[in-house]
Amino acid sequence: MPDPDSPVPSLLSAQALRFTRNGVPVFGPVGFEVAAGEALLVQGDNGAGKTTLLKVLAGLLRADSGDIRLQGRGAAPALRARVIAYLGHLPAQKADLGALENLRFLCGLHGSRPGMSLEDAMATVGLAGYEDALARQMSAGQRKRLSLARLWLSPAPLWLLDEPYANLDLEGIDLVNRMVQAHLRDGGGAMVTTHGAYSAPPVRTRLLHLERPS
Amino acid sequence: MWSAARALAVRDVQLVWRRRGDALQPALFALLVLVLFALALGNDPAMLARAAPGALWVAVLLSGLLTLDTLFRGDAEDGSLEQWLLAPVPLAWLVLVRVATHWATTALPLVLAMPLLAELMALPHEHWPVLFAALLLGTPLLALLGAVVAALTVGMRRSGILVALLALPLYVPVLVFGAGSVTAAAQGFDPVGGLLLLAAGLVAALVLAPLAAAAAIRIALA
Numbered sequence: 001m002p003d004p005d006s007p008v009p010s011l012l013s014a015q016a017l018r019f020t021r022n023g024v025p026v027f028g029p030v031g032f033e034v035a036a037g038e039a040l041l042v043q044g045d046n047g048a049g050k051t052t053l054l055k056v057l058a059g060l061l062r063a064d065s066g067d068i069r070l071q072g073r074g075a076a077p078a079l080r081a082r083v084i085a086y087l088g089h090l091p092a093q094k095a096d097l098g099a100l101e102n103l104r105f106l107c108g109l110h111g112s113r114p115g116m117s118l119e120d121a122m123a124t125v126g127l128a129g130y131e132d133a134l135a136r137q138m139s140a141g142q143r144k145r146l147s148l149a150r151l152w153l154s155p156a157p158l159w160l161l162d163e164p165y166a167n168l169d170l171e172g173i174d175l176v177n178r179m180v181q182a183h184l185r186d187g188g189g190a191m192v193t194t195h196g197a198y199s200a201p202p203v204r205t206r207l208l209h210l211e212r213p214s
Numbered sequence: 215m216w217s218a219a220r221a222l223a224v225r226d227v228q229l230v231w232r233r234r235g236d237a238l239q240p241a242l243f244a245l246l247v248l249v250l251f252a253l254a255l256g257n258d259p260a261m262l263a264r265a266a267p268g269a270l271w272v273a274v275l276l277s278g279l280l281t282l283d284t285l286f287r288g289d290a291e292d293g294s295l296e297q298w299l300l301a302p303v304p305l306a307w308l309v310l311v312r313v314a315t316h317w318a319t320t321a322l323p324l325v326l327a328m329p330l331l332a333e334l335m336a337l338p339h340e341h342w343p344v345l346f347a348a349l350l351l352g353t354p355l356l357a358l359l360g361a362v363v364a365a366l367t368v369g370m371r372r373s374g375i376l377v378a379l380l381a382l383p384l385y386v387p388v389l390v391f392g393a394g395s396v397t398a399a400a401q402g403f404d405p406v407g408g409l410l411l412l413a414a415g416l417v418a419a420l421v422l423a424p425l426a427a428a429a430a431i432r433i434a435l436a
Contacts, residue, residue, distance in 0.1 A: 058300060061436055081302035090293020096232040097225065108221020109301045109308075 009072025010035040011083070011158045011189040012057070017066030019049070019056055025213040026052050029066060032208050034158065034189040039180060039203050042193040044210030050193035051089065053210065054160045057191070058086040070158070085110070085156035087164060091143045095136035099127060099146050102135055103153070112153040121149040125175060140167040145175070152179060159183060159190040177202065218303045219311045226315040240277040240320050241327060247273040248331050259336040266335035267345065267396035271389055273331070274324055274349065278356050279385075281320050282377050285312070285364040286431065295368075295435060305431065306424035313361045313424070314354075321353040337396075344399040344409070351412040352392040358416075358423035359384040365427035369434030388415065 010033045018028035027049030034040045042050050055061045057068060059080045068075040070083045093102045103118050112118075122128055125145040135143060144167045151159060164176045180190050184203050230237045251269045255262055289295045289312075298308045324331075328349060332342055363381040367373035395408030 060296060060299060078302065081300060084300070086296075086300055088293060088296060090296060092293040092297045094225065094229060094288075094292065094294070096229055101225070101228060105221045105225040106297065108224075109218050109297060109303075111217075111302060 008036070009069070011071060012191070013069045014057070015067045017053070017056065017068065018064050019052055019061065020064050021052075027210055027213065028063075030208065030210070031066075032206070034191055034206075036157070036187045036189055037184050037204060039184060039190045039192060039205045040208055041205050042191060042208045042210060043195065044193075045212070046195065048210040048212050050195075050210055051162050054086070054162050054191065054193060055088075058084055058088075058160055060086075081110075083156055084158050084160055085151055085154035086160045086162075087147055087151050088162050089166075091135075091147050093135040093143055093146060096134065098132045098134055099138065099142075100131040103146060103149055106150045107153050110150075111155055113155045116153060118149075118153070121152045122146075124152055124179075125149045126171070141169060141172060144168055145172060148176065148179060157188045159188065159192075161190060161192045163193055163195075165194060215303050215307065218301060218308065222308060222311045223315050226312065227319065230319045237319060240281050241324050243280055244273040244277040244324055245327075245331065247276060248334055252334055262336040263338060263400070266332065266337040267341075267393045267400065269335060270328075270331060270337070270345065270396075271348075271352075271393040274321070274353060275356060275385055275389055277324065278321060278353065278360060279378055279381060281316070282360045282364050282381065283367075283373055285316055285361060286368045287364075287373075290368045290434070295431060299432065299435065305428040309361060309365070309427045309431070310420075310424040313357050313427075316361075317354050317357040321357060325349045325353060338400070341396055341399050344405045345396045347409055348392045348395050348405075348412060351409060351416050352388050355388050355412060355416045355419050356385060358419040359388070361427045362423050362430065365430035365434065368431060388412065391415075 012034040015031045016029040017031065019026045030053070032040060042053065044050050052061065056063045059075070059077060070079050073079060092106065099122065100118060103122065107118065119131065122131060125148045127142065127145050127149065130138065130142065135146070138146070148164070159180070165173050168176065180192070181203050183190060248269060251265065252262060255265055286295065289298070298305055301308065325346070328346055329342065332345060337345065360381055363377055363384070366380065367377055370376070391408040391411045395405040398408060399405040
């Protein structure tokens with residue numbers, strides 16, 4: 001049990017996090033915090049290690065050194081799965097399945113927020129009417145929106161979004177911003193990578209700038 | 215845990231159904247091998263019957279190898295495996311479910327078509343129960359061993375013959391005891407020993423193979 005006198009632990013905190021691949025440093029050491037109701041914008045050039053950082057936080061890669069804490073506790077796999085929703089570059093959608101079938105599988109795998117239907121989530125991301133469209137017939141932007149629908153249904157409080165704006169039109173970029181805003185209002189947190197070309201969501205934002213280690 | 219398993223099983227069955235032409239390939243391949251065997255060995259039923267257990271097992275084993283590479287490759291390429299890793303259920307459990315549906319959609323039809331194939335090879339009817347039991351125990355064991363190999367090679371772009379090279383040494387004992395039990399029955403010996411060894415192997419593989427495959431997937435994705 002956390003000490004009642006201490007302030008509420010932040011959703012995510014990392015200290016002196018460092019990652020090397022085959023002996024070549026990819027990023028770090030970096031340290032940061034994401035509190036509830038707050039977004040952390042990760043900026044950096046191509047190859048600065050933004051994607052790798054998110055993968056390390058999600059648990060797909062293991063950091064060389066450093067400490068990751070979720071809600072004040074050590075990041076055990078079970079806790080990670082409950083706290084983190086990760087949106088990566090790969091859509092994890094089967095080309096031969098329909099949009100709704102893909103969404104149903106991913107929500108079955110990760111669990112979904114109670115009282116929210118898959119169809120509602122599809123409508124929220126602007127895919128109403130595409131329920132039966134096969135994923136391979138959808139555009140890259142539409143597949144991104146389907147991934148966003150999965151994120152929207154996820155019960156996890158911390159969103160790790162890797163280039164969520166990629167492939168989206170202006171309305172889609174606005175959709176991501178509105179989703180992040182609503183998520184933060186509900187007490188969630190978000191960590192968003194971008195190479196800086198897009199406007200940040202209009203929420204309480206911290207900035208983390210990654211640079212290629214020399 | 216069950217909802218994730220159900221979701222995965224439903225997804226796999228849907229995918230197989232969408233590509234049902236492809237799904238028939240292993241069964242057709244096994245049939246082809248056996249037809250060639252039957253033609254090549256000539257029209258002596260006694261000779262065919264002697265070769266039947268070995269030929270049937272080889273056909274089943276090779277058709278299993280044919281589909282092995284697809285076990286995790288598609289899921290690795292589209293990022294599904296990443297999501298498996300991040301799911302709140304153990305990766306080994308998802309691997310087990312995936313292998314179970316893979317077996318049920320590729321090997322089980324072949325096992326059920328066994329009367330046809332056995333008739334083709336002129337295997338005497340009284341040996342069918344032993345063959346059926348051996349295949350029912352042996353094919354899931356092959357699928358589980360194959361899953362470990364498929365997981366080991368999932369990080370490579372094209373694994374090709376490497377899968378076969380890695381899998382065959384693991385498959386040999388299954389082949390020996392599977393075909394051996396049918397041959398033993400044909401020669402009037404008790405086939406239970408071979409079947410029990412297959413069953414023991416299956417139990418061990420059910421526990422250990424998903425864990426090994428999950429560890430291999432973690433390494434491949436890192």
